[in-house]
Amino acid sequence: MMTPDAVSALAALLGPRFSQNRAERNQHGLSETWFAAAPPDAVVWPETTAEVAAIMQICAAHRLPVVAYGAGSSLEGHTLAVAGGISLDTSRMNRVIEVQAADMQAVVQPGVTREALNSELRATGLFFPVDPGANASLGGMAATRASGTTTVRYGSMRANVLALEVVLADGRVIRTGSRAAKSSAGYDLTALMLGSEGTLGIITELTLRLHGQPEAVSAAVCAFESLQAAVETVMATIQLGIGMARIEFVDADVVRAFNLYAGSQMPEKPHLLVEFHGSPAAVAEEARRFGEVVAEMGGADFNWATTAEARGRLWKMRHAAYPACLASRPGSIGLVTDICVPISRLSEAVEQTRDDIAAEGLSGPILGHVGDGNFHAVLLLQKDNADELARAKRVAARMAKLALALGGTVTGEHGIGIGKRGYMEAEHGQGWQVMGAIKAALDPLGILNPGKVVPDRTQP
Incomplete structure (x- = not known):
């Protein structure tokens, strides 16, 4: 108290x-x-x-x-x-402090959201690409090392944060990184803070890498007869080096939820949602090459979103997947979990997860940013149903175990928080204790976001 x-x-x-x-x-x-x-x-x-x-x-x-x-x-x-x-x-820390267009950088306070920043940048010909779906704050995105639909082309927050201002547990203010493109000057404190989830310091300013708005953008959806064919198409696309800006997967349950929630009329089959960025010629060539892969895998013809408005509707629908899934089972809550595996093991991981959800008798739509091997299961539960919650937790635990067995990670973008803290030792071994030692050094009183990420310790 x-x-x-x-x-x-x-x-x-x-x-x-x-x-x-x-x-x-x-x-x-x-x-x-x-x-x-x-x-x-x-x-x-x-x-x-x-x-x-x-x-x-x-x-x-x-x-x-x-x-x-x-x-x-x-x-x-x-x-x-x-x-x-x-x-x-x-x-209330929501100012865009400076846009350095010549260096393709922006300096912002942590409460600025990604949509607000991109609105500010609209006239500059630049944009900030990391798109986790929700209109998250950039400070929160840095704290969780967020990624999202565009990571396959532009990278996660790790690739797009150059420098930070951070307030430590005792009130000291430090600056990490610089505006330079690279540095070999000591420990990378910027990388340390990214993904620390507020357990090491409070981010109060970010210097971000911006990107040029693409000259041409093209987006499309296409259906597949099976989940396996859709996922294997993703694997083949990545292995062939086709330059995707986004390549998202949704299973038939998610499509059904889209149709009910957004009034879309997609066939209730697994789908890929894709987008290409670049010059008109490059976009046309990459779309052609991707079309050849889709045809070989038995996918349907593309349904192209040819205008900015149509593309906006497509990605708005994708970003609304979570509320759409919740609405498909009225009154439900979600246990949402994610894993990330090497692209060569993606089909195996998705198939095993689907079978496990079915074996537990749960409703669990699957979707994800599969261009980088990351997918999510939205396990839909009745409120206050302890049995369903227990079954969902078993599925989540087995997904985590599966990810590690396949050479992956227990979370590709959700972070640890409370929900995944129990898997940290299995993934990191003694490295988890090292994280605890770093936490103890920077926050000896344990006051920054206690109970998250690192092991419990005795308070001094």
Whole structure:
């Protein structure tokens, strides 16, 4: 619980931007998926790095846990205040500080969302490509090392964050990285912070790599008779080096959900959703080559989205897959899990997962950013049905075990949070303890997002 002295200090610093209102606390204690609510004791809305540093100094003095909060779109319980304390909401740190068009870079505060940044960049001929689906905050995307539909061409946040400003647990402010294209100057602290999920520091500024808006864009969908044929088409496409900007997979259950939710009229079969970026000639050539692979695998003719509006509708539908799946079983909640495997093992992993979901008697649509071997299962559960939850957890655990057996990882983009923390030792071995040692060195009081990512330890 917060002490009166901590309340007084935070209220004096922030005024009305410090709140213990029950509704605000409850809002910040919810998850997008199946996790139980865990509201903080208070919510704060800083606007500057200096305020974040002052907040951390107060919280360190009172040993008060701090959970950074962006858009709240994470799926593994990352922002739940499982140890109480404060939720540090970055939504008011939402300025695009500078666009350096000549260097193809932008400097932003962490509360800027990816859609807001791209709106700001529209007139520059540049864009920020990482697209996890949700309109997530860029600070949250960095903290979870996010990726998404365009990763197969442009890379994840790891490839697109050049530098960070970070407030540490004791209030110190550090800068990591630089605007240079490369560096060999010591430890890569930027990479350390990416994916740390707010357990090592609070990101207060990001320097991002931008990309040129493609001269030509072409998108299409095509259906397959079987899941295996669709997935093997993805494998063949990647192995042939065909330059895809996006290559997404949805199974027949997801298509059925799309049709009910969005009024689309797609055949209820597995589909690939693809997009090509480049010059008109390059786009036409890559589309031709991909069409040859599809024909060899028995896929149907392409349904092309030939205008920007049609492409927008296509990807809006794809990004709405989660609510569409939930709507397909009214009143359900989701246990959403992801794994990532080498592309050569993708078909095997998807087939085994589908069979396992069926064997457990669950509804579990499968979809994913399969161009980089990453796919998701949306396990649909009745609320308060302990038996279904137990079966879903068994499926998720076996998916994680399968990913490791195939040389992959227990999460390609969701991150760890609460939901995948139990798999960390199996994936990293003693490396997980090393992560705990790094955490202890940077956050000796254990106040930054406790209960997440690293092993439990005795508080000093």
